[in-house]
Amino acid sequence: MSRSSFLFTSESVSEGHPDKVADRISDTVVDLFLARDPEARVACETLTTTNLVVLAGEIRGKGIWENDGWAPGIEAEIEAAVRAAVRDIGYEQDQFHWDTFEFINRLHGQSVDIAVGVDAAGDKDEGAGDQGIMFGYASNETPELMPATLQYSHNILKKLAEVRHAGGTLLEPDAKSQVTIQYEDGKPVRATSIVLSTQHAKGRAADVADFVKPLILEVLPEGFTDADTVWHINPTGIFEIGGPDGDTGLTGRKIIVDTYGGASPHGGGAFSGKDPTKVDRSAAYACRYLAKNVVAAGLADRCTIQISYAIGVAKPQSIHVDLHGTGKISESVLEDKILGLIGGATPRAIREHLGLNKPIYARSAAYGHFGREPDADGGFSWERTDLVDQLKALA
Incomplete structure (x- = not known):
């Protein structure tokens, strides 16, 4: 339990x-x-x-x-x-x-x-670009149906970037945030610790804490911090050398940041740099899409979905649904029916259903691939909740 x-x-x-x-x-x-x-x-x-x-x-x-x-x-x-x-x-x-x-x-x-x-050929459908396991997750603990710890960590950094891009002279591009939350009865109730390390202009280390703390409070729910919340802002004291000059960067090393902040399993495959025939990317998006719609439909408070593939084979090898004891529908019913809502979750069916063959990916490279608003041009299409009625009909 x-x-x-x-x-x-x-x-x-x-x-x-x-x-x-x-x-x-x-x-x-x-x-x-x-x-x-x-x-x-x-x-x-x-x-x-x-x-x-x-x-x-x-x-x-x-x-x-x-x-x-x-x-x-x-x-x-x-x-x-x-x-x-x-x-x-x-x-x-x-x-x-x-x-x-x-x-x-x-x-x-x-x-x-x-x-x-x-590649598709003759009667053979387009196969998966690799073998692997993909996970999707959703939780009703935030309006975005994301884990609160990760959503608030993203929101902090998005706010700082917004201020920086508006013409601020203190903050530089490199930054990391971390939020620890106390849960009671499975619900987030308060932040026990907030950590922020942000690159800053030369000679301005002393100005950072007073500048960023009000910005952080703007993006947290009212009353979410209290007198006992522990704050660590630039705990090393100085952060002038950042970005690729301070540390080497590689594609695909922030897969937990990109997904659910550790609240859900991860299949291990990165997203960035891959076209949507790679199921590491497209099937992970499909899993999130399905899990989010399950929670949005009120069929569970939390939902994890796993799909697996074999390279060159179109049909998924397995599906597993976990409603974490919060379900209002049988998990086996979802396992039997839910892939049919997206054409069986073959690589091409996913791409066509979510409209993934478009130049929509650079915007997803920071602040998470999930918990975002769908864009009019098809970006973040996997965040739509247009399966809610069909899912409710299964209950």
Whole structure:
């Protein structure tokens, strides 16, 4: 039996964290390629460090990589898009500047062995881009149907970024937040600890705490902190050297930040840098979509869904639903019926149902892939709650 009273903690990292810089660059490449060819295949990994950005991975697509080489002009477009992404984050530092870092592109054509297993041919449907297990989760503890610890950690950093982008001179791009919450009867009741480490302008360490604390309080529920809440703001005392100059960044190293802050299992696959034929990404989005709709329909307070795949095989190998003892519907009923609501959850059915073959991914690279508002152009389509009526009919 699960505990109802406990402490739980989640962390988030800002768009300027070196790993998130890498994620943003990788997803910028995905968007660039999908804009040219909605059926493009992309697996782009990025490494960032002091004044250096390196791309590596496998790609395929019309107007991108054809006949074992780059299409005319695309290499210059890639570099321009990468530099623009870093500029948008805000890096204009001596040791990491969007206009002057060294850029190395080592992307190359996709393996034919992978392509033959994944591509549709004859009567064979498009297969999964890899084997693996994917999880989705939702909880009614926040309006976004996300774990409160992670949602509030994200909200803190989004607020600081908003202030910084509006023209502030104190805060720099790199930051990390962490929120510990006391739960009573399974519900979040108060923050016991708040940790923030944020990069700041040179010589301004003493100004940080007084500046950021009111901003943090703005994004937390009223009364969520009290006299006993422990605050740690820049606990090392100084944070001037940040971003890729302070630490190396790699695509896909913040998978818990990207998903549920540790409140749910994780299959291990990263999202950023992958086109939506990769079920690491698209099936994880589908799992979140289904779990969120279950909770939005009032069929459970919490829901975890797992789906598994085999490389080159379209049909999922298994589905598991866990309502954590809060369900108002049989988990076996959901396991039997829910995938049918999205065409059986084959890779192509997921992509078509959620409209994933679009350049919508760079915006997801920071502050979580989940708990966001769906965009009019199809971004965050997996956050829609348009299955609620169909799910209620199953109860």
